[in-house]
Amino acid sequence: MVNKFKQHLTSSFPFLEGKKILIAISGGVDSVVLTHLLYKLNYNITLAHCNFQLRENESDLDEQFIIKLGDKFNIDTFTIKFSTREYQNKNKLSTQLAARELRYNWFFKLLEEQKIDYVATAHHSNDNLETFLINLTRGTGLEGLTGIPPINGKIIRPLLKFSREEILNYATLKNIEWREDISNTETKYIRNKIRHNVIPVLKEINPNLINSFNNTSTFLQEGQQIIDDTIKQKSLEIISYDGEIIKFNIKKIKEFTNPKAYLYHLFKKYGFTEWNDVFNLIYTQTGKVLTTKSHTLLKDRDFLLLLPSDKFINTENQLVRINSNDSKVSYPINLLFKNVQKTTSLDKNTIYVDKNSLNYPLTLRKWNDGDFFYPKGMLGKKKVSKYFKDEKLSLIEKQNIWILCSGKNEIIWILGKRQDRRFLPSDKTINMLQISIYKPL
Incomplete structure (x- = not known):
């Protein structure tokens, strides 16, 4: 031996x-x-x-x-x-x-x-x-x-x-x-x-x-290897990435000879076991969600979106208060507040507001049904839900967005997306405030 x-x-x-x-x-x-x-x-x-x-x-x-x-x-x-x-x-x-x-x-x-x-x-x-x-x-x-x-x-x-x-x-x-x-x-x-x-x-x-x-x-084992190689090749055709979100193209999945079998091999490692539910997800309405202990899978128009479950937490009622003397917020998102004399940055992660137009404390929260704002660069007001729809944001993207509000619950900024024009500085502005999203060192 x-x-x-x-x-x-x-x-x-x-x-x-x-x-x-x-x-x-x-x-x-x-x-x-x-x-x-x-x-x-x-x-x-x-x-x-x-x-x-x-x-x-x-x-x-x-x-x-x-x-x-x-x-x-x-x-x-x-x-x-x-x-x-x-x-x-x-x-x-x-x-x-x-x-x-x-x-x-x-x-x-x-x-x-x-x-x-x-x-x-x-x-x-x-x-x-x-x-x-x-x-x-x-x-x-x-x-x-x-x-x-x-x-x-x-x-x-x-x-x-x-x-x-x-x-x-x-x-x-x-x-x-x-x-x-x-x-x-x-x-x-x-x-x-x-x-x-x-x-x-x-x-x-x-x-x-x-x-x-x-x-x-x-x-x-040799047969399994052939399947693994095939799934790997097919994954290149149907999968794309958006940060931590994995996107699966539903139209291309439906073109497979046996979509249910492919879905089994694509999602088994994420803990999904109810394969009829996974298969039916590609034919159901947008917003339908399936979860395991580790991952969340949801239907969003032409895609199945997959992400870790700890990134898909309902924080609808979470509220952070910001006082006038606060210069920084570190949770749930990193924000800097700085008094400035002029505008210097034009990127989507920075806005400028007339500080005297604000009512403190400010609040940082998730969006709610019925929210509306007055988008910068547009006339009139608009529902936040309609704005999200026009921007073609997925359910996950909408969930991960934070909204900064004045003391009267008036929206100042949909963070990283669009500012409300009511708080824009003008020629008469004396105190201008720069608000920025920042990445910690």
Whole structure:
């Protein structure tokens, strides 16, 4: 197995040469064999063991076993104890998800602190098959059937092409000691049910099941790569950017052979799962919104607009008061107030007003239905909503606009857009005020 493993590393993980590797070691046969193999091949390895304190004395014995193994090989070994139950209850997670979050957060912390390049886990072909079957029973897209990736950023899985049987045979042949986790024999977990009840039946049907699955997994991964390349190419045709807003051209999406399938691949990474709702969004009225924990997607005329949800917050009732002696506002937008003798700047982020025409305190707020102003350079008054419509502003753009008002709630300036002419300085102006949007250093 050593030569086969060495060839596998050379062909699939050539970048590991000369790198520092953190082995996530539980004490079970898989991670212990991975440690033996990498040690035998002279890789620069460090051990990291998590004691989740879920199996009373057995958990402590696992930890002691790992410490002795590290001493035997004279390699650095890190261990940590987690209050897993407490973390699980606090974050309302399953035991497995809680343990996963705890261990990977710690692994990545170790990578940074110890200047280590990669985390190596001991997942193998049987784990991969179990994950495939779990995803299949729950329902998934193609990416859920491609299995566990051998490389995922800083996480590597060098044993993924090897079966549990190969690993166990090697450990037995070399008289390698390991720790058995009795919980692996219990069938209360889905993975264990599949491991002990389903896979043995499949092996009766096909004794060469693992090899067949490895071939199928390779084909599925290659198919997924074709899809990813296609989505990347199509994205260039339909996506444009406006700051943090990603704009998707609806007309071009409708021209795709299967728009719903494309929408799935375009938006799955943003947490959207109700694909009928996403598909129907391209046919609904402007202003319709869908949200996930991380992102907001809305229909705006000919586009779907996507942005982080924390940038799409209803601040309609937020109000900031500005007194006559204030020279600066730092929240929610940066404004400078400066007494000047003449106008010097003509850009859209600066206005000049007759200070004597203002009623303090000024207010900075979002726009409301019914707002109107007297636009500079125009006759008469105009509703702010009509002005936004004429400017073809999207719902997101309208939401992000701030309005500066005089004490009588009269609009002075739609920031960055248009000034109200009622407050313009004239030949008779004695006190002129410059108001500017600025970027902090």
